[in-house]
Amino acid sequence: MEQESTDGSLVRETAFVVLLSLSLSHLFNDTLQSLISAIYPLVKDSLQLSFKQIGFIALTFQFSSSVFQPVVGRFTDKYPQVYSLPLGMTSTMVGIFMMSQSTSYWAVLVSVALIGFGSAIFHPEASRLAYFASGGRFGLAQSLFQVGGNFGSSLGPLLAAMFVAPYGQRNVGWFALVALTAIGVMIPISRWYAKNLDRVRPKHGAAKTASRKSPVSRGMVILSVSVLLLLIFSKYVYMTSLTSYYTFYLIHKFELTVQQSQYFLFAFLFAIAAGTLIGGPIGDKIGRKYVIWVSILGTAPFTLYLPYAQTLWGTCVLTMIIGVVLASAFSAILVYAQELLPGRVGTVAGLFFGLAFGIAGIASAVLGTIADARGIEFVYHICSYLPLLGLTTIFLPNLKRKQPEVKS
Numbered sequence: 001m002e003q004e005s006t007d008g009s010l011v012r013e014t015a016f017v018v019l020l021s022l023s024l025s026h027l028f029n030d031t032l033q034s035l036i037s038a039i040y041p042l043v044k045d046s047l048q049l050s051f052k053q054i055g056f057i058a059l060t061f062q063f064s065s066s067v068f069q070p071v072v073g074r075f076t077d078k079y080p081q082v083y084s085l086p087l088g089m090t091s092t093m094v095g096i097f098m099m100s101q102s103t104s105y106w107a108v109l110v111s112v113a114l115i116g117f118g119s120a121i122f123h124p125e126a127s128r129l130a131y132f133a134s135g136g137r138f139g140l141a142q143s144l145f146q147v148g149g150n151f152g153s154s155l156g157p158l159l160a161a162m163f164v165a166p167y168g169q170r171n172v173g174w175f176a177l178v179a180l181t182a183i184g185v186m187i188p189i190s191r192w193y194a195k196n197l198d199r200v201r202p203k204h205g206a207a208k209t210a211s212r213k214s215p216v217s218r219g220m221v222i223l224s225v226s227v228l229l230l231l232i233f234s235k236y237v238y239m240t241s242l243t244s245y246y247t248f249y250l251i252h253k254f255e256l257t258v259q260q261s262q263y264f265l266f267a268f269l270f271a272i273a274a275g276t277l278i279g280g281p282i283g284d285k286i287g288r289k290y291v292i293w294v295s296i297l298g299t300a301p302f303t304l305y306l307p308y309a310q311t312l313w314g315t316c317v318l319t320m321i322i323g324v325v326l327a328s329a330f331s332a333i334l335v336y337a338q339e340l341l342p343g344r345v346g347t348v349a350g351l352f353f354g355l356a357f358g359i360a361g362i363a364s365a366v367l368g369t370i371a372d373a374r375g376i377e378f379v380y381h382i383c384s385y386l387p388l389l390g391l392t393t394i395f396l397p398n399l400k401r402k403q404p405e406v407k408s
Contacts, residue, residue, distance in 0.1 A: 015133040021188065022145050025122070025126060026122075027151050029123075031156050031159065032178060033065070034152065034153045034156025035172070039164055039172060056109070057105075060113050063358075067120075068354075069351070069353050071120075072121050072125065073350025074346065082190050085189060089118055090118070093176050093179030095117075095118065098114065100169060100174075124346045128346040128349055138284065139279070139283035139288065139332065143277050146280075153269070154270070214340055216397050216399070228336065228352075231292065231389065232356060233355075234296060234386040234387060238299075239272075239360070241363075242268060243268075243269075244368070245376060249380060264316055267316060267319075269323070271322075271324045275323055275324035275325060279331050283336075288399075289396050289399070292336065292390075295329035296329055297391060298387075302325075303387050306318050307377060307380045340399070367379050
């Protein structure tokens with residue numbers, strides 16, 4: 001039995017083996033991405049770079065990994081590339097090895113650009129494959145895919161502390177083996193992709209027009225996408241305030257050691273992973289707009305109270321609740337946008353992943369500047385109001401999900 005999805009492509013039952021392989025690939029990819037950010041201090045010392053140069057390295061990394069994602073997504077929507085995932089990870093592997101051998105500022109720039117470009121290929125195409133492997137359970141598929149990336153992001157700093165910092169920059173080269181392992185996981189996915197290419201290949205003529213017809217008017221699509229992008233902004237600026245500066249906040253307010261603060265950071269990152277896994281399936285059952293409402297606006301009471309929490313464990317509990325609830329938003333937002341723009345799965349994934357990456361990079365720099373000028377606690381006071389932007393969810397239409405047609 002085959003079912004027809006809302007964009008006209010044929011899907012079978014949820015391909016859990018493919019989804020789990022995509023999640024594992026996401027774990028490998030985001031582990032390597034977060035590893036690079038974690039070793040900036042090491043590179044600064046070994047190459048005697050200035051903070052300005054480190055800033056440009058970070059900008060190059062974020063630019064290459066964010067700006068190209070919508071381009072890649074739009075291209076692969078029109079021209080599916082079966083082996084794009086291994087190709088992207090090959091770029092990352094070369095960049096990792098070059099980073100370990102870099103003896104100049106310019107070599108580091110080239111290295112991080114290659115790593116970022118690998119990520120730009122991976123995210124929209126892997127998200128697109130998760131959509132087509134979902135069997136119609138789109139939220140569940142995106143959550144499984146996302147949770148691998150979140151776990152990977154939490155592993156990068158830990159691995160850098162254990163295996164790179166004690167031994168020096170050249171030890172980064174060993175992580176090229178992680179990229180090689182990821183390629184080994186991706187090749188079977190590409191083979192599955194090749195066997196099912198007839199289902200995900202863009203349609204032509206009347207079929208293509210029908211598959212790309214949005215369930216709402218063009219004006220409503222523009223308004224809805226604008227609201228979704230605003231919600232992504234609020235989510236990722238607030239997330240950045242915690243992922244980048246939470247340890248500094250704990251050290252400042254509760255006089256923890258660096259090591260002690262890391263345990264609380266891992267607790268928060270674990271909460272993010274849990275929230276990511278929960279949000280998608282709930283959206284499949286009750287509707288994605290409701291998940292978006294709760295996950296963005298629902299965190300406001302906790303974020304508003306966080307700066308006034310006077311105990312360490314109270315702060316920890318609040319941030320874990322924030323992590324679980326807020327993390328559930330991305331899968332719901334992404335799938336909602338894909339339902340608004342059927343037939344443009346890769347384009348939507350590239351746009352939203354690229355925006356998320358870009359916002360995180362810019363927000364980190366801006367919030368750091370604010371922290372220097374006004375103090376770290378002030379950052380959490382101003383960021384606490386961001387979830388109130390969830391009120392704009394009221395402008396999102398209620399999408400009626402089309403029931404799959406069963407074909408013999």
